[in-house]
Amino acid sequence: MSEKNAPIDVTSPNAEDAWVSVIQKMDEAYADLVHSQVEVEEKNAELEESKLFFDSVQSSMSDVLIVCDQVGAIQRVNRALERLTGKSSEQLFGVHFTELVDSRYLQKVNSFLTQIKLQPVKDCELELKTQEGSVPLSMNCSPRRNHRGRLVGMVLVGRPLGELQKAYIELNSAHAELKLAQERLVQSEKMASLGRLVAGVAHELNNPISFVYGNMHALQRYTDRLSQYFDAINEGQSREALREMRESLRLDKLIKDLNSLVEGTMEGADRVKEIVNDLKQFSSSQESEKQLFDLTHVIRTALHWIIKESKRPIEVVEKIPDKVQAFGHSGQIHQVVVNLIQNAVDAMSDSSRQCLELTLKQSDYQIEFTVTDSGPGISEENLSRLFDPFFTTKPVGQGTGLGLSISYGIVSEHGGVLEIKNCDPQGARARLVLSSQEPADV
Ligand SMILES: Nc1ncnc2c1ncn2[C@@H]1O[C@H](COP(=O)(O)OP(=O)(O)O)[C@@H](O)[C@H]1O
Ligand SMILES: [Mg+2]
Known part of the structure; x- marks a missing residue:
C-alpha cells in the first residue's frame, strides 16, 4: 500500500501533520476546480460568441x-x-x-x-x-x-x-427594342438615299415606258390596217383590188416591222423589270442567308443611279472587272456601296474638276473596292467623327449622318474592313474589303 493512501492514525504524534496535508490537498483540489470552472466559463463564452456570429451570418x-x-x-x-x-x-x-x-x-x-x-x-x-x-x-x-x-x-x-430573372427579362426586352430601333434607323437611311435617287429612277423608267407606249400605238395602227385588208378578203374583192390595197396600206413594210416592234417592246419591258429589280435592293429590309452575289453588278447599278441623279458632268474612271463575286447580303452591301459613292459625289459638288474613280480588285478570297474623289477631302477634326451616328456636314434633306455608321456596322458584321482616308494632293478615298468566301468559323 502506498504512503499516499495509508490510513491516518489520529492518535499518533504525526496526526496533526497528516491533517494539515489533507487540508492542503483539499485546498489544491479546490483551486483546480475553480480554475477549471473559469476555463469552462471562458470556453462557454467563446462558444456563445461563435454561435451568435454564425447565427448573424x-x-x-x-x-x-x-x-x-x-x-x-x-x-x-x-x-x-x-x-x-x-x-x-x-x-x-x-x-x-x-x-x-x-x-x-x-x-x-x-x-x-x-x-x-x-x-x-x-x-x-x-x-x-x-x-x-x-x-x-x-x-x-x-x-x-x-x-x-x-x-x-x-x-x-x-x-x-x-x-x-426580372432583370434578365428587362434586359432582353431593352435589347429587342434597341435592335428594332436600329433596324428602323437602317431602313430610314436606306429610304433617305432612295428618296434622293428617285428623280433619276423616275426619269430612267420614263424612257423604256415611253417607247413601249410608242410601239403599242404603232401596233394599234397596224392592227387597223390589217383588219381593213382582212375585211376586203372576206368581202371577196378581186385579186387586183387586194394587191392595190396591200400596196396602199404598205402591208409588206408593216409585216417586216412587226418583229422589231415586238422585240423593242419586250426590251423596254425587260428594262423596266431590271429597274424594278434594282430598286428592290433598297427595299429589302431583311435578308435571309448570306450568299455569293455579283458585286460588280451591285456597284454598277449604284453608280448608274447616283450619277444620273447628280445631273453633273462627273468624269468617271471605272476599273471594275465583270462578275466579281462577294459573299454576304447583297442588299446590305448595296447600301454601303451607294453611300460611299454618294458621299464621294456629294463631296465634289463645288469642285472645279469632278473626277470619280472606282476600282475593284480580287486576290485569292479578298475583294477590295475603292472609291476615290477629287473633292476637298476631310478635315483632321472630322476624320475621327466620320463613323459617328448622326455626324453630317450636309444640309437637312441631303444627309442623315447615318450612312457611314450603318455601313461600318454592316461591313463589320460581314467580317470586312471599311476605312476612309485623305488622298494626296486632294480628295478622299474610301476602301471597302470583303471576302468572296464564307468565313470558316461561321
Ligand atoms: N468622300 C468624302 N469626302 C469628304 N467628306 C466625306 C466623304 N465621305 C464622307 N464624308 C463626311 O462624312 C460625313 C458623314 O457621312 P455619312 O455617315 O455618309 O452621312 P451623310 O452622308 O448623311 O452626311 C459627311 O457628312 C461628310 O462630311
Ligand atoms: Mg452618306
Missing part, C-alpha cells in the same frame, strides 16, 4: 440555407428560408426537404442524395413552395461530412431567381 444571408441529415430531414434552416416559406425553423425541423419543393421538380431533387455522393449539384433550377406561390431558385447542393469524413447529410443553398 446565416440570418443576414439573402440566399436560403437548408441543412439536412442523410435521409433528407431538415436539421437547420436560415432566416431567409423562414421568410420565404413563412414557417419557423422549429416548424421546419424534421420535415423532409423535398416537401418544400414544387411537385414539378420532385424528380430532380429526389436524386440529390445520391448525386452528391459523386459530386456536388450546381445551379439546379427549381421552385420552392411559399405562401405566395412557387418561387424560382437556383440551387446548389453539397455533401455534409463528419470529422471522420463520413457522409452525414447535405447542405442546400438556393438563390432566388425572381430578381435575376
Whole structure:
C-alpha cells in the first residue's frame, strides 16, 4: 500500500501533520476546480460568441440555407428560408426537404442524395413552395461530412431567381427594342438615299415606258390596217383590188416591222423589270442567308443611279472587272456601296474638276473596292467623327449622318474592313474589303 493512501492514525504524534496535508490537498483540489470552472466559463463564452456570429451570418444571408441529415430531414434552416416559406425553423425541423419543393421538380431533387455522393449539384433550377406561390431558385447542393469524413447529410443553398430573372427579362426586352430601333434607323437611311435617287429612277423608267407606249400605238395602227385588208378578203374583192390595197396600206413594210416592234417592246419591258429589280435592293429590309452575289453588278447599278441623279458632268474612271463575286447580303452591301459613292459625289459638288474613280480588285478570297474623289477631302477634326451616328456636314434633306455608321456596322458584321482616308494632293478615298468566301468559323 502506498504512503499516499495509508490510513491516518489520529492518535499518533504525526496526526496533526497528516491533517494539515489533507487540508492542503483539499485546498489544491479546490483551486483546480475553480480554475477549471473559469476555463469552462471562458470556453462557454467563446462558444456563445461563435454561435451568435454564425447565427448573424446565416440570418443576414439573402440566399436560403437548408441543412439536412442523410435521409433528407431538415436539421437547420436560415432566416431567409423562414421568410420565404413563412414557417419557423422549429416548424421546419424534421420535415423532409423535398416537401418544400414544387411537385414539378420532385424528380430532380429526389436524386440529390445520391448525386452528391459523386459530386456536388450546381445551379439546379427549381421552385420552392411559399405562401405566395412557387418561387424560382437556383440551387446548389453539397455533401455534409463528419470529422471522420463520413457522409452525414447535405447542405442546400438556393438563390432566388425572381430578381435575376426580372432583370434578365428587362434586359432582353431593352435589347429587342434597341435592335428594332436600329433596324428602323437602317431602313430610314436606306429610304433617305432612295428618296434622293428617285428623280433619276423616275426619269430612267420614263424612257423604256415611253417607247413601249410608242410601239403599242404603232401596233394599234397596224392592227387597223390589217383588219381593213382582212375585211376586203372576206368581202371577196378581186385579186387586183387586194394587191392595190396591200400596196396602199404598205402591208409588206408593216409585216417586216412587226418583229422589231415586238422585240423593242419586250426590251423596254425587260428594262423596266431590271429597274424594278434594282430598286428592290433598297427595299429589302431583311435578308435571309448570306450568299455569293455579283458585286460588280451591285456597284454598277449604284453608280448608274447616283450619277444620273447628280445631273453633273462627273468624269468617271471605272476599273471594275465583270462578275466579281462577294459573299454576304447583297442588299446590305448595296447600301454601303451607294453611300460611299454618294458621299464621294456629294463631296465634289463645288469642285472645279469632278473626277470619280472606282476600282475593284480580287486576290485569292479578298475583294477590295475603292472609291476615290477629287473633292476637298476631310478635315483632321472630322476624320475621327466620320463613323459617328448622326455626324453630317450636309444640309437637312441631303444627309442623315447615318450612312457611314450603318455601313461600318454592316461591313463589320460581314467580317470586312471599311476605312476612309485623305488622298494626296486632294480628295478622299474610301476602301471597302470583303471576302468572296464564307468565313470558316461561321
Ligand atoms: N468622300 C468624302 N469626302 C469628304 N467628306 C466625306 C466623304 N465621305 C464622307 N464624308 C463626311 O462624312 C460625313 C458623314 O457621312 P455619312 O455617315 O455618309 O452621312 P451623310 O452622308 O448623311 O452626311 C459627311 O457628312 C461628310 O462630311
Ligand atoms: Mg452618306
